Each structure stands twice: as C-alpha cells, then as structure tokens.
Amino acid sequence: MPTTVILGVIGSDAHVVGITILDQALSAAGFDVENLGVQTSQEEFAAAASEHDADAVLVSSLYGHAEQDCQGFHELLAREDIDATTYIGGNLAVGQDDFEQTRTTFRTLGFDRVFDSETTPEEVIRSLERDLGISTREAETDRVQA
Amino acid sequence: MIRDERLTADELQRIDDHIRDDWPTGAAVDFEAAIAYHESLPAHKQFADVLESADRPLLQPRAGVPRLDDQVNLLTHLHDEGAADLLPTTIDSYTRDNEYGKAQEGLETARESGDATLNGFPAVNHGVEGCRELIDRVDAPIEVRHGTPDARLLAAVTFAGGFQSFEGGPISYNIPYTKEGSLAQTIEHWQYVDRLAGAYTERGVTINREPFGPLTGTLVPPSIAIAIMLVEGKLAATQGVRSLTLGYGQVGNVVQDVAALRALRKLGNEYLPDEVCVTTVFHEWMGGFPPDEARANGVIGLGGTTAAIARPDKVITKSPQEFQGVPTKEANAAGLRTTRQLIDMVVEQDIVLDGVDEEQALIERETRCLMDAIDAHGDGDVAQGTIEAFGSGALDVPFAPSDAAEGAVLPARDDDGRVRIFEWGELAMDDDIKEIHGARLADRAETEGRKQSFRMVADDVDAISDGKLIGRPTGTDAGTDPRGDGGESRAD
Numbered sequence: 001m002p003t004t005v006i007l008g009v010i011g012s013d014a015h016v017v018g019i020t021i022l023d024q025a026l027s028a029a030g031f032d033v034e035n036l037g038v039q040t041s042q043e044e045f046a047a048a049a050s051e052h053d054a055d056a057v058l059v060s061s062l063y064g065h066a067e068q069d070c071q072g073f074h075e076l077l078a079r080e081d082i083d084a085t086t087y088i089g090g091n092l093a094v095g096q097d098d099f100e101q102t103r104t105t106f107r108t109l110g111f112d113r114v115f116d117s118e119t120t121p122e123e124v125i126r127s128l129e130r131d132l133g134i135s136t137r138e139a140e141t142d143r144v145q146a
Numbered sequence: 147m148i149r150d151e152r153l154t155a156d157e158l159q160r161i162d163d164h165i166r167d168d169w170p171t172g173a174a175v176d177f178e179a180a181i182a183y184h185e186s187l188p189a190h191k192q193f194a195d196v197l198e199s200a201d202r203p204l205l206q207p208r209a210g211v212p213r214l215d216d217q218v219n220l221l222t223h224l225h226d227e228g229a230a231d232l233l234p235t236t237i238d239s240y241t242r243d244n245e246y247g248k249a250q251e252g253l254e255t256a257r258e259s260g261d262a263t264l265n266g267f268p269a270v271n272h273g274v275e276g277c278r279e280l281i282d283r284v285d286a287p288i289e290v291r292h293g294t295p296d297a298r299l300l301a302a303v304t305f306a307g308g309f310q311s312f313e314g315g316p317i318s319y320n321i322p323y324t325k326e327g328s329l330a331q332t333i334e335h336w337q338y339v340d341r342l343a344g345a346y347t348e349r350g351v352t353i354n355r356e357p358f359g360p361l362t363g364t365l366v367p368p369s370i371a372i373a374i375m376l377v378e379g380k381l382a383a384t385q386g387v388r389s390l391t392l393g394y395g396q397v398g399n400v401v402q403d404v405a406a407l408r409a410l411r412k413l414g415n416e417y418l419p420d421e422v423c424v425t426t427v428f429h430e431w432m433g434g435f436p437p438d439e440a441r442a443n444g445v446i447g448l449g450g451t452t453a454a455i456a457r458p459d460k461v462i463t464k465s466p467q468e469f470q471g472v473p474t475k476e477a478n479a480a481g482l483r484t485t486r487q488l489i490d491m492v493v494e495q496d497i498v499l500d501g502v503d504e505e506q507a508l509i510e511r512e513t514r515c516l517m518d519a520i521d522a523h524g525d526g527d528v529a530q531g532t533i534e535a536f537g538s539g540a541l542d543v544p545f546a547p548s549d550a551a552e553g554a555v556l557p558a559r560d561d562d563g564r565v566r567i568f569e570w571g572e573l574a575m576d577d578d579i580k581e582i583h584g585a586r587l588a589d590r591a592e593t594e595g596r597k598q599s600f601r602m603v604a605d606d607v608d609a610i611s612d613g614k615l616i617g618r619p620t621g622t623d624a625g626t627d628p629r630g631d632g633g634e635s636r637a638d
Contacts, residue, residue, distance in 0.1 A: 016547040
C-alpha cells in the first residue's frame with residue numbers, strides 16, 4: 001500500500017516554491033502526495049489527514065509566523081483521532097538564528113521532526129522512510145520504537 | 147460570462163458608485179475635480195510623457211511607508227540621493243486584501259508611535275487629499291505599486307489623488323498573489339480599473355498602466371511572462387488604456403534577458419492596437435538575493451549591465467539589503483546609483499552578444515504558441531481564452547500559489563544558465579520546441595553527471611543567493627542516491 005503524505009503551507013503564508021519541489025520529490029519517490037497548497041488552515045490539514053488516512057503530515061512555513069499558526073495543532077489532530085507522523089520545516093522563526101532553540105519550540109508543540117530551510121528533499125524522504133518503517137533496510141517494527 | 151468588451155458608461159458609473167461606498171474616503175472622489183487637478187500638474191510630473199519621451203532607461207525603486215510625511219521624505223531621498231527618475235508608492239498588505247479598517251488601525255498606531263506598523267502606504271486611508279499632498283510635495287512622477295487583486299477603490303482614490311501610473315493586472319496580481327480568487331472575477335475587477343484609466347485618458351489625462359511582469363519571481367520562462375503581458379495589455383487596451391508598460395523580470399542569463407526584452411517590445415507592438423504606446427520595464431532579479439551586500443551589489447550590477455544592452459524604457463531596481471526584506475532608504479538609493487553607474491558605463495558601448503537573435507526567435511515562437519492556444523480556447527475572446535487556457539493548463543505559471551492555475555510547469559536552467567522548461571504539464575507548446583528545451587537540459591545533465599530531475603529545479607531556485615547562476619551539484623550533495631545516509635545533522 002502506498003504511503004500517504006499530506007503537504008501544505010500553514011496560515012496566511014503564500015510561499016509555494018518549497019512544497020512544489022517537495023511534492024515533486026515525494027511523488028517521484030513513490031509516495032502518495034496530497035498537496036493542499038498555500039494558505040492552509042489547521043482544520044484543512046486535519047480534514048485531509050483524516051480523509052486520506054495519512055501516514056504523515058508535512059507542514060511548511062516560510063513567513064515567520066509558524067509558532068502562532070501551529071498552536072493547538074496537535075491537540076486538534078488528537079481530537080480528530082489522527083495518528084500521523086508530523087514534520088515541520090522552513091523559516092520557522094523571525095530573527096532567531098539559533099536553530100536548536102527553534103527545534104525545541106516545535107518539538108514541544110508536538111512535531112516529530114523539525115527541519116530548517118536548507119533541508120533537501122532527500123533528507124525528508126530518508127526521514128519518512130525511517131519513521132514510517134518503509135525502508136527496505138529497516139524492519140516494520142522500528143516504527144513502534146520511533 | 148465575462149468577455150473582453152468595453153464597459154459602458156453606465157456600467158462604469160454603477161461600479162464607481164458602489165465601490166466608493168467601501169470606505170469613507172471614497173466619497174471624496176470626483177472625476178471632474180480630478181481632471182482639473184491632473185491638468186494643473188507641471189510637465190515633469192506627467193508620468194506617461196516623462197516615460198515615453200525618455201532617451202535612456204529610467205530608474206525606479208520600490209518604496210512605501212505608512213505616514214504621509216515619512217513617505218514624502220523617503221521619496222525625496224530616493225530622488226535626491228538615488229537620482230530616481232520615476233518614484234513609487236508601494237501599498238501596504240492590508241489594503242491589498244481590501245482590509246481598510248485594519249490599515250486604518252495600523253496608520254493610527256504609526257501616527258501615535260512613529261513606528262512603521264504597516265509595510266506600505268495605505269493610500270485609500272490617506273484619501274484623495276492625502277494623495278494629492280504627496281504628489282504636490284514630491285518632485286517627480288509617482289506610480290502606485292501594490293499587489294491588490296481587487297484594486298478598484300485603490301484605483302478610484304489614487305487616480306483622483308493625482309497618481310498617473312498604476313501597476314498590476316487581472317492575471318499578474320491574481321496568480322502569484324492569492325490561493326483562491328477566480329480569474330473571471332479579477333478580470334472583471336480590472337476591467338473597471340482599466341476603463342477608469344481609459345476615461346481619464348479620453349479627457350487628456352493619460353494614466354499609464356503596468357502589468358506585473360515578474361509573476362511568481364522564480365525562474366519564470368520568458369515566453370510565459372510575455373504571453374501574460376500581451377493578454378493584460380489587450381484587456382487594458384479594450385477598456386481605453388493608451389499607455390502600457392509591459393514588464394519582464396531578470397533571469398540572470400544575459401543573452402536570454404536581452405532576447406526576452408527585445409521579444410517583449412516587438413510582440414507588444416505587434417499584438418496591441420496601434421493607438422497604444424507600448425513601453426517596457428525590466429525588473430532586476432526578483433528571486434532570492436545573497437545575504438551579503440557586496441554580493442547583492444553584483445546581482446544588481448548584472449541587472450544594470452543587461453539593461454544597458456537591452457535598453458528597456460524603465461528599470462525597477464533592487465537594493466543591496468534585499469535579502470533582509472525592506473531596505474533602509476540609504477540602501478535603496480545605493481541600488482539606484484549602482485544600477486545607474488553600470489547603465490551609463492555600458493550603454494554607449496557597442497556590445498554584440500552571440501545567440502541573442504536565435505534566442506529571441508525561440509521566445510517569440512513559444513509566445514505565439516501560447517497566444518494561439520488562448521485564442522483557440524476563447525474562440526477569439528482573450529478574456530474567456532485566458533480563463534479556459536489556465537483551466538486546462540495550456541497556459542500556466544511555475545510556482546503559482548493560485549488554484550486558478552495548474553502550477554504544473556517547472557523550470558530549470560540549461561548548461562548556459564538560460565531558463566528552460568523541465569516539466570511541461572499541459573502547457574500548449576509545439577513538440578519541436580519541447581525537444582529544444584529537452585536537448586538543452588540534457589546537455590546540462592551530462593555536464594553534471596546526473597539525471598534531469600526536480601533536484602535541478604530546487605538547486606536553481608537557491609543558486610543566485612548561494613553565489614552562482616546555475617545550481618550545479620557540489621561535492622557534498624552530488625550523490626543522488628536517495629538511500630544515502632547523510633543530512634542527519636540537520637534532521638531531528
């Protein structure tokens with residue numbers, strides 16, 4: 001069964017280049033990609049994840065308001081009974097160049113992985129393979145431990 | 147169904163009455179008084195005349211702050227210290243979303259605190275009188291630059307307020323700027339803007355209109371940009387616009403940029419009615435800038451050099467602080483001076499670039515393919531044809547956030563750094579043209595020892611800010627094996 005990944009830019013953000021490239025890369029790597037595009041609300045992410053029984057939800061944000069936009073997102077997913085791996089990536093904080101601090105902030109919000117804007121699509125694919133246990137190198141059981 | 151037909155006087159009046167109720171300042175818009183005000187302006191503030199009679203590329207920056215006094219000071223600085231020929235007034239984001247109430251709050255906070263709480267000048271809130279005070283106190287022609295899908299009230303207020311040039315259009319301010327918002331609706335809204343400009347023009351007050359050429363600002367293939375300029379030009383001409391400045395954003399390959407600007411001017415004159423005066427504007431690089439002022443000046447310098455060879459009528463300049471967002475007025479003026487230095491040093495040299503004619507011929511053929519597809523989709527009606535062609539993907543813009551466009555087309559640079567199309571989607575293009583692009587991209591893939599892939603697109607998007615033109619693989623990320631194990635330092 002193909003792995004389904006939800007992709008979108010959260011909040012009022014209209015930066016589309018990153019998810020366009022990610023969409024291409026994930027599709028080429030065999031993922032079933034549901035790209036919600038720019039200016040996607042938390043509710044739209046949740047609805048799509050539920051509808052497509054998503055394995056992973058990938059949130060993009062480039063305009064610096066990610067922390068506000070993601071408040072309560074994981075609580076919403078929990079209420080909707082969505083058990084998907086969640087990633088966030090992009091320019092996640094304005095004027096804050098300590099990425100470790102940014103990572104901690106978003107891990108605390110509930111994201112499984114946090115990526116900076118320099119991340120390549122291949123790194124995301126490798127992470128998904130590892131977290132979802134779909135790499136040929138890793139046993140299915142690894143997912144439980146992740 | 148929306149068609150490319152001129153609005154009647156009754157329709158113009160009806161929309162005018164309705165739109166002026168959207169915010170209290172609309173009530174002060176009076177057409178006859180506005181004509182009298184425009185006629186009172188001195189010759190050196192008549193935008194279209196200054197632009198159309200220039201004998202060298204004129205320079206114009208971007209700039210907008212919320213308070214009137216600050217905007218006067220900013221524009222005066224750019225005119226005096228940057229020697230800008232034409233000045234801008236960039237409108238804030240709330241106004242672009244028609245959120246005049248929020249713009250008012252921001253303006254009042256700015257007046258109280260002195261802080262720039264808005265990212266531009268809220269012209270609707272300043273109203274007709276505020277706009278005229280700006281026009282009176284600044285000693286050069288000023289254009290309204292914005293990004294507003296529904297710019298009807300903004301146009302009504304700023305035209306009455308004395309502005310004689312207005313950027314944007316139904317496609318170029320829709321597709322790159324919004325997610326939702328149908329083209330039928332933006333075409334209808336811009337028919338009003340253009341008809342209003344036409345009404346002034348018929349009374350002897352020429353309103354210059356400038357479709358936004360760079361679109362998404364990210365590796366847009368020249369023929370796509372030019373086709374959209376021609377469409378917006380045709381729509382505007384139908385409504386009576388007689389001064390049109392068609393735009394194009396620098397891609398960074400000098401041969402392709404010179405060829406594109408020449409094709410833009412030639413096709414503009416060919417496709418638009420004879421009574422329209424067509425001029426061209428070249429936007430310095432609109433993609434990501436290097437995070438270093440010295441290197442950013444290099445990018446700006448290449449733009450100035452290209453402009454000196456291609457000789458557009460106008461150049462929109464960038465500042466060396468582009469990377470960090472809104473520049474200081476000093477940096478903005480520096481971008482103007484850097485550009486002027488390059489243009490004035492190069493413009494009198496007779497530089498012959500190999501391959502420009504061929505590239506121009508290719509761009510023209512591609513543009514004709516797109517224009518023919520639009521014509522066929524609309525049975526000869528450019529408004530319907532544009533809507534239908536975007537719907538089918540026959541016309542498309544790379545990296546378009548809008549649901550109105552497929553956004554399936556993906557560009558990549560060839561081995562010479564020219565922007566080609568890597569993923570065509572449903573774009574209407576002759577097969578032999580697709581083969582030419584494919585062959586050029588294959589050359590690059592061979593040089594780099596990797597397959598053509600989205601990875602080239604991603605690398606190209608970042609290349610100029612990384613200090614190169616073409617996103618070649620570097621030693622550290624040359625591996626294309628998706629099962630490699632690197633990158634953990636960045637991943638969580």
